Amino acid sequence: MSTNIDTSRSPLEATAFSKRIAAFIVIIYAAIAIIPMLLIVTTAFKSTTDAITYPPKILFKPSLEGVVNLSTQRTRQSKEYLKSLPPPRTWYEKIVRKRQMVIAGPSRFFQRFVNSLVIGFGSTFFSVFLGTLAAYAFSRFKIPLKDDLLFFILSTRMFPPIAAAVPIFLMYRKLGLNDTHLGMIVLYTVVNLSLSVWLLKGFIDEIPKEYEEAALVDGYSRLSAFFKIILPQAATGIAATAIFCLIFSWNEYAFAILLTFREAQTLPPFIPTIIGEGGLDWPAIATATSIFMLPVIVFTIILRKHLLRGITFGAVRK
Amino acid sequence: MSEVKLENISKNFDQIQAVSNLSFTVKHGEFVVLLGPTGAGKTTTLRLIAGLEWADEGRIQIGDMDVTKSQPAERDVAFVFQQYSLYPNYSVYENLAFPLRSPLRKSSKQEIDKKVREVAGILHIEDKLQNRSTHLSGGEMQRVAIGRALVRDPNIFLMDEPLSSLDAKLREELRLELKNIQVNLGATLLYVTHDHVEATTMADRIGVLKEGELIQFDTPSNIYNSPNSIYVANKLGSPKINIIPAHLLAVDVPETVKFIGMRPEHVKIDESAKLEAKVETIQNLGVEEIISMNFNGEIIRATVRPDEAHKVRDSIKFNIDTENILFFDEASQRVQI
Numbered sequence: 109m110s111t112n113i114d115t116s117r118s119p120l121e122a123t124a125f126s127k128r129i130a131a132f133i134v135i136i137y138a139a140i141a142i143i144p145m146l147l148i149v150t151t152a153f154k155s156t157t158d159a160i161t162y163p164p165k166i167l168f169k170p171s172l173e174g175v176v177n178l179s180t181q182r183t184r185q186s187k188e189y190l191k192s193l194p195p196p197r198t199w200y201e202k203i204v205r206k207r208q209m210v211i212a213g214p215s216r217f218f219q220r221f222v223n224s225l226v227i228g229f230g231s232t233f234f235s236v237f238l239g240t241l242a243a244y245a246f247s248r249f250k251i252p253l254k255d256d257l258l259f260f261i262l263s264t265r266m267f268p269p270i271a272a273a274v275p276i277f278l279m280y281r282k283l284g285l286n287d288t289h290l291g292m293i294v295l296y297t298v299v300n301l302s303l304s305v306w307l308l309k310g311f312i313d314e315i316p317k318e319y320e321e322a323a324l325v326d327g328y329s330r331l332s333a334f335f336k337i338i339l340p341q342a343a344t345g346i347a348a349t350a351i352f353c354l355i356f357s358w359n360e361y362a363f364a365i366l367l368t369f370r371e372a373q374t375l376p377p378f379i380p381t382i383i384g385e386g387g388l389d390w391p392a393i394a395t396a397t398s399i400f401m402l403p404v405i406v407f408t409i410i411l412r413k414h415l416l417r418g419i420t421f422g423a424v425r426k
Numbered sequence: 427m428s429e430v431k432l433e434n435i436s437k438n439f440d441q442i443q444a445v446s447n448l449s450f451t452v453k454h455g456e457f458v459v460l461l462g463p464t465g466a467g468k469t470t471t472l473r474l475i476a477g478l479e480w481a482d483e484g485r486i487q488i489g490d491m492d493v494t495k496s497q498p499a500e501r502d503v504a505f506v507f508q509q510y511s512l513y514p515n516y517s518v519y520e521n522l523a524f525p526l527r528s529p530l531r532k533s534s535k536q537e538i539d540k541k542v543r544e545v546a547g548i549l550h551i552e553d554k555l556q557n558r559s560t561h562l563s564g565g566e567m568q569r570v571a572i573g574r575a576l577v578r579d580p581n582i583f584l585m586d587e588p589l590s591s592l593d594a595k596l597r598e599e600l601r602l603e604l605k606n607i608q609v610n611l612g613a614t615l616l617y618v619t620h621d622h623v624e625a626t627t628m629a630d631r632i633g634v635l636k637e638g639e640l641i642q643f644d645t646p647s648n649i650y651n652s653p654n655s656i657y658v659a660n661k662l663g664s665p666k667i668n669i670i671p672a673h674l675l676a677v678d679v680p681e682t683v684k685f686i687g688m689r690p691e692h693v694k695i696d697e698s699a700k701l702e703a704k705v706e707t708i709q710n711l712g713v714e715e716i717i718s719m720n721f722n723g724e725i726i727r728a729t730v731r732p733d734e735a736h737k738v739r740d741s742i743k744f745n746i747d748t749e750n751i752l753f754f755d756e757a758s759q760r761v762q763i
Contacts, residue, residue: 318507321478325505326574327528340515344503 145401151394156207159390174391176200178217178382182209217396218368220378225403226289227374228358228404235353236346238297239304240312244334246305247312248320258306265302270362277366288366296357303356304349311345312338347414351407358404375400428489428581428614429454430475435484443636444470446708448484452582457605459625469508470586470620471635475616476505479647488581495717499530504575506585511571512559518570519555522546525578545573548607558731565596571577572600576607583608583615589624601627622662626650632660656685656758665690665716670724672753675701679753683761687752690716691720693728695736699745705738719744 117123122130136223150158155171193210196202204211245251246258277286285291315338323333341345360421365377379396382389430452437445445467452458460468473479475486477498486494493501504525512521522542526533533541546552549569554562559570569590575583589597589604605628608615619625625632626646633643634657642649642658655657659667669687673680677686695717703719705725715732718725719742728744736742753761 204436316509318509318511321476321498322505322507322511322513322574323524324478325476325503326525326578327499327502327530329499329529332529337513337515 110152113276137323148394148397148401151390152398154394155234156389156391156392159394160387171391172200172201173203173390173396177389177392178395179215180204181212181215183212184209188421217378217382220373221399223289223368223372224358224374224376224400227292227296227372228354228403230289230293231300231357232350232353234297234298236302236308236350239301239308239349240339240342240346242301242305243308243312244310244338248317258309261302261305264298269299273363273366276363280367287372289372292364292368292372292374296353296360300353304353307349307352308342308345311342311348315341326385344414346413351411351415354407355404359407430582430614430616431487432471432475433485433487435471435481436475437467437474437479437482437484443638445474445481448638450633450643452614452616455614457608457613457615457628457630458633459617459619459631460633460635461619461622461625463543465619465637466635467638468620468635469586470638472505472586472616472618475501475582475628476503476584477501478505499528502530502578502581504578504583506571506575506582506583506588508587508590511574512567514558514560516559517555518551518557518559518562520548520557521559521570522573522577525574531578531734541577545576548576549603551571558748565592565600568600572604576611581614583613585615586616587619588617590619590621596622622664626662634661634668634728635752652760653752656687656754656761659687659752659754663689665727665729667752668724668726669754670691670721670726674722674724677748677751677755679763680761682755683753683763684756685754685758687754688746688750690727690729692747692750693726693744694747695713695728695730695734695742695744697743699743701744701746703739703742703744705736708738710738717742 114123147164150168152174153170153172154165154168155173156177158165158168158171180200185208187208190205190208190210196205201211242261246254251257280286280291283291285294319337319341320330320333323337324330328336359376360374361376364374368374368377375396379393379400382392382396432451433449435445435448436443440617446620448467448471450458460471462468470479470552474481475488477493477496477500481494484494485492488501488503516524519542522545522752523538525531526538542555542695543552546555549572551566551569551573554566554570559567566593572585572588575585589600592600601624607613608628617624617628629646631644632646634641634649636657642654643650648732649658650662653662653724656669659669667689669685670688672683675686679686701721703716703721705719706725707718709716709718710732712732714729715734715736717730717736719728720726725745730736753763755761
């Protein structure tokens with residue numbers, strides 16, 4: 109008796125059944141992984157009271173209290189004083205009045221958010237820019253002590269950066285780089301550079317040098333060959349490296365809390381300082397965290413198609 | 427198009443002598459093939475002419491200009507690489523237009539378009555112009571790579587085994603096309619290969635390289651009929667030339683002759699001949715048969731017409747065209763008699 113074999117698929121391919129099992133596992137994992145994110149985003153739209161009820165409310169009356177609390181500074185007033193005020197003119201004033209408070213001014217959140225963007229993307233740009241140039245040089249040119257230099261670059265990553273925190277703090281104070289955007293960009297660039305040089309060198313090594321040689325013979329300088337041929341080929345590696353660098357500098361907490369307090373403070377040290385009255389203001393913190401997550405998610409989605417490796421390597425005959 | 431002249435070129439890579447004391451001239455409009463095994467310095471020679479490597483010693487001249495120390499772009503040569511030939515992020519059209527868009531050749535858009543379409547026509551890839559260079563078959567890729575050289579009017583075309591990765595049928599086809607194109611354009615072309623058929627079918631002159639040295643530089647027929655050493659004799663011809671110790675044949679030769687060489691087509695099976703051997707294998711190629719026979723412990727190959735009936739292990743009689751015999755001394759060098 110012959111068994112029924114589905115001849116439409118190759119023996120190396122998974123069966124429909126095993127694909128279904130795989131999909132099932134992935135969906136379960138995704139569901140578990142998304143719970144904390146969901147919790148944060150829903151908390152952002154809960155009222156202060158709903159946010160701390162136990163067990164947590166799945167269904168709740170959406171409120172913009174978190175957003176308002178995050179973006180304003182408020183003071184508590186006596187009932188008599190509140191009564192003496194004219195009725196609230198805007199929706200956010202209404203929300204604040206309900207808690208017996210008045211708006212004293214805007215909060216510092218958005219300034220901190222801009223700081224995070226400037227420092228995060230700024231240092232990512234410099235890490236990737238310098239990293240690409242260095243990686244290209246290490247990949248293509250004869251450099252004396254090349255291996256030792258590469259090891260030195262890697263070794264800067266070998267001890268925890270925070271171990272150098274005190275010397276850096278003193279150095280920055282002398283140089284006037286404490287609490288400046290420039291100081292933080294330089295610091296994160298230095299920390300990320302070793303990762304970026306090593307990652308990118310791997311990617312550039314894989315680009316056959318024949319491409320540049322062909323361009324040189326075709327009448328181009330090395331620089332224009334680099335921009336016209338190598339850079340588009342390295343896009344995959346550059347995208348991946350940029351995401352790694354951004355994630356590090358975006359999330360960095362220890363140096364940020366040590367070296368920034370006002371002008372250049374980023375969101376990681378700022379978010380824990382959002383305190384409500386009689387406890388933490390969870391909706392405001394959740395709103396801040398949700399906004400904090402957005403840029404990295406957007407950046408990753410934009411660069412996603414470059415992350416799929418191997419698309420452009422098809423013209424290579426080996 | 428210009429004449430390209432190499433004078434006493436040497437090049438080392440670390441401890442390895444890639445090219446040593448190489449001198450030859452590719453004349454204007456000439457098709458020269460450098461023939462040699464892997465590691466003979468063929469590719470290095472091309473790269474030295476293109477300026478992708480600096481020569482340690484010697485002088486390279488293109489036309490009237492000494493280019494020994496010039497940048498690749500200044501030499502105005504076209505290079506077809508053995509592999510990795512196309513820019514993967516560009517379409518076929520852009521690949522062909524790329525050399526014309528170089529800052530050194532300010533061509534107008536119309537000129538570029540005209541030239542690209544003309545070359546695409548010559549190479550029969552007109553309908554592939556909009557394809558991405560990654561979406562081509564191996565043969566098409568290599569046509570585009572050759573096309574990228576043809577769009578230009580360089581001093582010399584340098585080609586590094588451009589057909590080696592193609593299948594046999596396509597290789598034969600492109601070989602003919604390439605030769606036709608070269609003749610029609612009157613192009614100066616230096617071509618590198620380890621395939622002796624490519625060498626003999628296309629070349630005006632062949633340079634045989636061995637371990638970085640030029641052993642012989644001559645026309646295909648001279649290389650075939652009058653090689654200056656056993657090494658060169660072995661390079662051309664299929665089946666290979668028979669080389670046997672001189673004492674096995676009762677021929678009257680000077681003392682210095684230690685080896686005798688004869689091409690398989692000069693070995694004649696003849697029942698009335700004196701020499702006798704035993705048939706070891708017979709290969710039928712359709713148009714001819716190759717008989718390998720054991721003659722006093724040496725294998726001698728003869729090409730015969732397939733209608734001659736021979737069997738393996740048969741005893742067989744043969745003689746040799748004496749006027750076509752080649753003599754070599756102890757150092758494998760040719761001895762003229």
